[in-house]
Amino acid sequence: MATRQRDGGxxxxxxxxxxxxxxxxxxxxxxxxxVMHVLQxxxxxxxxxxxxxxxxxHSTVVGAALITRGVA
Amino acid sequence: xxxxxxxxRFLRTxxxxxxxxxxxxxxxxxxxxxxxxxxxxxxxxxxxxxxMEPVALYGIVPLSLATLLTxxxxxxxxxxxxxxxxxxxxxxxxxxxxxxxxxxxxGTVRELxxxxxxxxxxxxxxxxxxxxxxxxxxxxxxPLWLNMYKPRGLTRHGWRRQQRDKRTAGPSLVDxxxx
Numbered sequence: 244m245a246t247r248q249r250d251g252g253x254x255x256x257x258x259x260x261x262x263x264x265x266x267x268x269x270x271x272x273x274x275x276x277x278v279m280h281v282l283q284x285x286x287x288x289x290x291x292x293x294x295x296x297x298x299x300x301h302s303t304v305v306g307a308a309l310i311t312r313g314v315a
Numbered sequence: 316x317x318x319x320x321x322x323x324r325f326l327r328t329x330x331x332x333x334x335x336x337x338x339x340x341x342x343x344x345x346x347x348x349x350x351x352x353x354x355x356x357x358x359x360x361x362x363x364x365x366x367m368e369p370v371a372l373y374g375i376v377p378l379s380l381a382t383l384l385t386x387x388x389x390x391x392x393x394x395x396x397x398x399x400x401x402x403x404x405x406x407x408x409x410x411x412x413x414x415x416x417x418x419x420x421x422g423t424v425r426e427l428x429x430x431x432x433x434x435x436x437x438x439x440x441x442x443x444x445x446x447x448x449x450x451x452x453x454x455x456x457x458p459l460w461l462n463m464y465k466p467r468g469l470t471r472h473g474w475r476r477q478q479r480d481k482r483t484a485g486p487s488l489v490d491x492x493x494x
Contacts, residue, residue, distance in 0.1 A: 280446065
């Protein structure tokens with residue numbers, strides 16, 4: 244109320260349409276990427292002759308992928 | 316505080332240079348991912364993974380930080396402001412988000428390069444790193460579009476500022492020189 248009086252009693256403009264469309268688009272793209280990421284298994288997958296070597300040195304995604312493949 | 320027009324033009328030039336350079340560096344990173352994903356030659360794949368680290372560390376990251384910094388400085392020194400227009404706010408949020416995700420992702424890039432240095436690891440099935448690089452590239456097209464078209468739309472803060480400026484100084488600064 245105090246703000247409105249200070250601003251002369253006018254109404255702030257509504258959010259523009261382009262902003263709503265953009266936010267909706269971002270939401271759709273983020274959801275699509277999350278789904279793709281989940282379907283891909285969360286990151287790079289490694290296997291081959293060196294599989295399992297030096298796993299203790301590597302962490303997070305790659306380490307987890309190596310361990311998963313090693314167990315599989 | 317509003318910068319002088321020459322300083323504003325200089326800052327805009329630097330901002331455009333580093334932000335377009337950021338997109339270009341991501342393009343180079345995506346290009347390195349192509350042989351990493353499709354090549355059957357182990358040495359080519361290994362070289363691609365090894366090169367991803369310096370491209371990310373010395374190319375993409377410095378350019379992303381420079382883009383964020385020059386963008387904030389530029390907006391604070393022009394009538395656009397940092398929180399007065401939706402397009403500036405969205406640009407800031409997307410750029411900050413992309414920079415944070417990029418820095419968090421550096422660990423994975425380093426680990427992939429570390430694995431590639433091991434001659435006993437076959438990198439051909441590592442799967443590349445296209446997911447984050449293409450996602451980042453698409454995300455950065457949003458601020459690019461916003462900066463080029465500058466779609467209208469005042470935030471509540473910008474609107475209040477405009478009302479105050481109209482009362483105190485005649486024509487609003489928001490409607491003044493928009494360079």
